[in-house]
Amino acid sequence: MRDKLMPDMVTALKEAGLADGMAISFHHHMRNGDHVLNAVLEAAAAMGVKDLTLVASSVFPVHQPLIEHIKNGVVRAIDTNYMSGPVAQAVSHGLLETPVIFRSHGGRPRALREGSRSVDIACMAAPTVDRMGNVSGILGPSACGSLGYAVPDAECARHVIAITDTYLDKPLERVSIPHDRVNSIVRLDSIGDPKGIVSGSTSMTRDPVALAIARKAAAAIRASGLLKDGFNFQTGAGGASLATAQYLREDMIRQKVRGGFLLGGITKYLVDMLEEGLFEAIYDVQCFDLAAVESIGRNKAHQEISADTYANPSRRSCVDYLDVVLLGASEVDVNFNVNVHTDSNGIIIGGSGGHNDAAAGAAMTIIVAPLIRARLPIVVDQCTTITTPGKTVDVLVTERGIAVNPARPDLADRFRAAGLDVRSIEELRALALSIAGEPRKVAFTDRVVGRVEYRDGTIIDAIYMPA
Amino acid sequence: MAQTIPTPESSLGKPLRATAGSLESNDIFIALAPGEPGGNEITLESIVMKQFGPAILRVIEESLAEHDLTGVTVTAQDKGALDCTIRARMEAAIRRYKEARS
Known part of the structure; x- marks a missing residue:
């Protein structure tokens, strides 16, 4: 057996044929604890390699050294699904010569499979590896559970x-x-x-605004008619989303509903619902906390799935079977478009991740968001950046009322019949302005620092550098 | 939470600085201290400076005028407070300031 073990990173990169202008990829299961991306770029810099394209499924605050590698010409371009922290701020202010390509968690594997995004070398953080090169995410001191986002890279890169x-x-x-x-x-x-x-434990929010939103969101799910046996559900890990899941759990116990699968980023709250018999299975593309990592290691009903199986739009993927997804928002506009890429100052704070994938697939997409966040109205006339098109968004739940997309009069009727506080989105917008005051418009330059690619490959927006 | 604003002392050792509010989201922290006689000097930091900077300054100036206060420096650190919150924090700081001076 040819020994795959290399003595060090530089030797491995040389053996892989790393050269100027290549595309190297990373998955983000190590999240903000990742040491791999920085270690690889340090080795590439030491080798004198230039003009790399970084194909990283996400970029976190821990990746701050990337800024120097960009300034020094080691990295020339970034292709990612999500970006936060110092790199995102620097990119917002024009660090890169070429715009960042933003994809979704489903759009990325689509692009890799169809070849519109090629990768020369996948540099895979691998919690445990055996001599043959088999990789597991559930063992070792850096166990992260699912390695779902690494699967398409492993299958499509020229060298792994x-x-x-x-x-x-x-x-x-x-x-x-x-x-x-x-x-x-x-x-x-x-x-x-x-x-x-992973976070050690995610504690339930006590924020009264988040709890008010969660109560209304749970009521909307009850009223939707979708909460019945076989109900498939995805939720984010935000405070209002997790609180909604807790109220949903109580409803399912009371109504003796047994759901189908739980999807997406997995937390303890979802693991508990599986173990209580409220759902048949968890399809896990990423673990968010230790309880999820432990669960995927021991429970056969907690299944690892790839990014393709999760959300690739060129196949029928898990998101297409969702009944309800709960998603957050930095801004929602009066046409129900959602922004999770930028804040109200136009600074990059995230990206789609699975946002626009899950929204496109689910029978009912609920956005949970406060009407006002630190004086900024969340309901706006026009989103600073469009992440998720309004045609895929059905409901906005705020602490001050629920708005239903006019394309879904069926849902609005059901909500009204259940006595829910349904208002037009324009009414919510006016209410936000009456409380917060009219914000001054933030000025932008005409320089494009990012392009937002929708899950199907079409470019749906550009991110401009603030003035 | 760490405060770095220095506290001037009177000759009696009594602090002449008065504060109100907090650095929590949706709040504003106000510190009042003696300044040059005749006018007021306002220093504002805000996470919504681009959107609401002039509006916040206007509320602070209105509060000072309502309470006939001049010759002070106002240091304001805003975390997205609504106008009603800014007015309440200003009123509390001004009352404390006047109390400390009396």
């Missing part, structure tokens, strides 16, 4: 390097990425900081 801190002599029992997709292995002292990979 598994980067690990736990190298086993015996074959792995359970495998996320099979050995035949892994060309070489590199060991690091630590591939991630467990505190940044």
